[in-house]
Amino acid sequence: xxxQNLVGGLPKIGTEQVMSKxxxxxxxxxxxxxxxxxxxxxxxxxxxxxxxxxxxTTKTQSxxxxxxxxxxxxxxxxxxxxxxxxHKGEVLQHFLNFKAMVEKEKGVSIKCLRSDGRGKYFSNxxxxxxxxxxxxxxxxxxxxxxxxxxxxxxNKHIADSTCxxx
Numbered sequence: 001x002x003x004q005n006l007v008g009g010l011p012k013i014g015t016e017q018v019m020s021k022x023x024x025x026x027x028x029x030x031x032x033x034x035x036x037x038x039x040x041x042x043x044x045x046x047x048x049x050x051x052x053x054x055x056x057t058t059k060t061q062s063x064x065x066x067x068x069x070x071x072x073x074x075x076x077x078x079x080x081x082x083x084x085x086x087h088k089g090e091v092l093q094h095f096l097n098f099k100a101m102v103e104k105e106k107g108v109s110i111k112c113l114r115s116d117g118r119g120k121y122f123s124n125x126x127x128x129x130x131x132x133x134x135x136x137x138x139x140x141x142x143x144x145x146x147x148x149x150x151x152x153x154x155n156k157h158i159a160d161s162t163c164x165x166x
Contacts, residue, residue, distance in 0.1 A: 043075060047106045050075035050138075053095075053115045054151035055088055056159060072098050073154055075114075080154055091120045092129070099133075114138040115151070 044050045052073040061067045066084035070091050073080050081102075083094035095113075103109055113135055115121045121139075130137055 045076065046108065047074055047076045048102060048108050048110045050112045050114055051110055052151040052154075053113060053121075054154075055085075055091060055120055058159070069158075070094050071151060071154055071158070073150055074102075075150070078150075082158065088120045089123075092123065092126045095126070096129075109133070110135055112136040112138060114140070116140050 052075060053070060055068055055070045057068055058066070062084060064084075065086050068085040068088055068090075069082050070085060071080055071082050072095070081098055083090075083098070085091070085094065099110055110133075113121075113130065115137075116139065120126075121137075127137075
């Protein structure tokens with residue numbers, strides 16, 4: 001834009017100056033592990049057949065004190081619902097609210113919930129509720145975000161979209 005005289009007054013910065021201002025931690029933080037190769041690229045044929053879910057921690061607490069969020073992603077249409085939380089223990093309540101809303105909207109029941117294999121999805125109350133309502137559970141291995149790729153990629157996108165406001 002400067003070469004075309006569309007803007008003026010910008011400082012002249014050489015390549016060395018730009019490279020010296022690049023934060024090594026920022027560059028390392030942007031590195032990603034690619035998902036494991038998948039034998040099939042199965043996508044659900046109907047809404048609510050599979051819901052991908054994950055909990056993320058935000059860098060900055062919100063005005064209302066929320067430091068976490070949980071996302072629910074429909075495998076069929078890839079629509080995302082995000083709920084903000086003050087505590088990770090709120091996952092079940094948000095799942096109940098989400099389930100009631102989408103099942104009423106779509107007229108079908110959730111068939112399967114896929115999440116990572118960590119604590120917030122393992123509570124006895126959560127397990128009993130899913131069992132009572134016939135919702136199958138699928139877990140990825142702990143600390144293997146590549147196995148829960150859809151939710152992990154969406155949450156990374158959400159985090160990257162919001163973190164640049166600093």
